[in-house]
Amino acid sequence: MSIIQVEGLKYKYPDTDQLALDDISFEVKQGEFIGLIGRNTAGKSTLCFALSGLVPHFFNGGYGGKVFVNGLEVRQHEVGDIAAHVGLVFENPFSQMTASKYTVFEEIAFGLENMGVERNEMITRMDESLDLLDITSIKDKHPFDLSGGQMQRVAIASVIAMKPKILILDEPTSQLDPQGSEEVFKVVENLTKEGITIIMAEHKIDKLAEYADKVALIDHGKLIDFDTPAKVFSRDDLPDYGITAPTATRIGKALGIKDSKTDLFPVTIKAISREIGDKL
Amino acid sequence: MSKKSMWTLKLSTAAIALIPAAIGINYLGKLFAGLLKLPLWLDSIGTVLASMLAGPIIGALSGIINNVIFGLTVDPISTVYAITSGAIGLVVGVMAYKGWLKSIKTAIVIGLVVGLVAAVVSTPLNIIFWGGQTGNVWGDAFYAFLVSNNFPVWLASFGDSIVVDVPDKVATVIVSYLIFRGLPKNFISIFRGSDKIEEL
Amino acid sequence: MSTMTLYVDKKSFIHHVAPLTKLLYVMVSIAITYIIPKLEFVLFVTLTSLLILAIGKVFRKILPILALSILLIISIIIVQGFFHPENQTVLYSIGFITFYKEGLTFAALLTLRVLNMIMSFGILILTTKHDELVEDLIKKGMSPKIGYVLLSVLQLIPQMRATMGKITDAQRSRGMETEGNLLVRVKAFFPLIVPVVLNSLHNTRERAIALEVRGFNTKMKKTFLNLSKEYQYTKTIQSILWAILIVTIAWRILS
């Protein structure tokens, strides 16, 4: 069974006329990594909100269609209940800190305290998340004293500690410097090994190509394509949607090198090196 | 303003998170007024904005918590006026809901009412706690003048508060209204509390 | 990281008294100075608060807080000393200025009450960590949401104050005038406050989202990471404070 099921989803923000999400349908299987691409204002964030219940419960507005996450129909449950199944991390690391705790350790406990997790279980889970996000060494620091990359990892740890089946990352590196981005990508790679289902909106296409099992291309609130990275990135009309194909795909196209198994252009440097290696 | 009742008690998370922001804006308003040497405090712009955005309950809470926090961190005396600040938030929220947020003129009316209410609420506090004064030089000079001319203490104290409060509150509401009017629309909707979700 | 706090980290008996007990002390000691309007009694209560501050090793820290109210106190002494409606008995005159006994006695009573109010508050805020006070209040039934608001204000204000410097510099470099006649200065107020408002509303929306996805709005019963501290003599001190309050009320009614 699919862990995410979206059927004919439509959404309109309050006091606006245009649909921010326009008849979107797709399914995601447990453990898949989905890359979400599209130009600014395409509707990526809105879709992320719709998967975590903020659309419609937090933003209100107009809503149609159905979204199921881990068997729950989003429309029928509050965000707080959905939070146990779906975690959300977004761009700005600063505003994701609750601003009410004095250490990273306490910050991560915030969600678990709200969910009424028993104290011993809480500490076990927190230690696991600290470890997974590689932030054990800063656990006694004040959240506001951290670098952007560290803060963003604390934000991810805070959500991971709540043990969601689905993790949504909405451009988690777009406000970080190169080093911070690298830190975040590294932990994302760790997370992919944990069997958690990940949806990630990201402009750094090369990175996305490395991790994604499938890519969703969105424009003007519509789902233009939802397929393997190789298929989506081979499209000739990507520039029309404000997307530049991954470096490997562009090199492949320029040199006429295709992946021998799929007969599509390669999307990662690794794949293209292999093809070139085979040719030599 | 909200299509639902303004007294709705199920406060949204956005409305709750607005309170610390309102208190921060109060604080910076006061600092900027001091920096520019303006003859006013302008230290309740955040409370007034919160009332305009999220209604009387959030407005009142912003006012009360504002003074409690300053009591706990800067000046214990300010705790006494938590009730006044709460009343300010309440009045602005109710009047905004009743349609008094239309123009500068109606905003001035709100400011006058707020100043008056603030004085009415502060007067008994000033009398109980410090015999009728406010600690403001101009207001207290006026108080001394009235008392020495045989006005009763409560009236002199009320006069003291009026002199202190009305000009400041009128200015505060005008400034807040001008800011409020310029806010992008999509900033406002989440604070209104739960509107109905429209079926598409 | 700067948090707004006046807490002084020392080891003293008072630091080990439960936050809520100290809060009760604040309320009782302020209340009784108004219930019994006798100069000697109020003086006694004020001295008690002073003594407790000294035991808590924070006496010197109260002085700057007292200084904030100096204007109010001077105003009380002058205005009541000269103008108190019941003034009759001339105490002494300097030139044309005359102080009256009734006015000065009343001024002394008011001043002591103000001093006690500030000092008893001082006991609470100088020897108690905010998060402990707030967590104890939540455990006693205060809404966790209000608790959140209290704690986050203390952290966000220093953050906002830091942005204030940036905004002022940016606007000055764009040629904004902060000196000059009143109109010029009033006009300068808007380019300063508007970015603050926009920025904080933007952050508010994002922070609200972060809180929502971390279960801020669930109806489940909250648990706590931090264990309740063991405090000294909580029951005893609180009973004594309640007893004092009841006795003063009885005294007031009976006499």
Ligand SMILES: Nc1ncnc2c1ncn2[C@@H]1O[C@H](COP(=O)(O)OP(=O)(O)O)[C@@H](O)[C@H]1O
């Ligand atoms: N709170 C809001 N209120 C009204 N319109 C919004 C709001 N947030 C986003 N939008 C609009 O919805 C559309 C999709 O935006 P968004 O999902 O943020 O795009 P992306 O994340 O792909 O950049 C845009 O046209 C944007 O202007």
Ligand SMILES: [Mg+2]
């Ligand atoms: Mg976005």
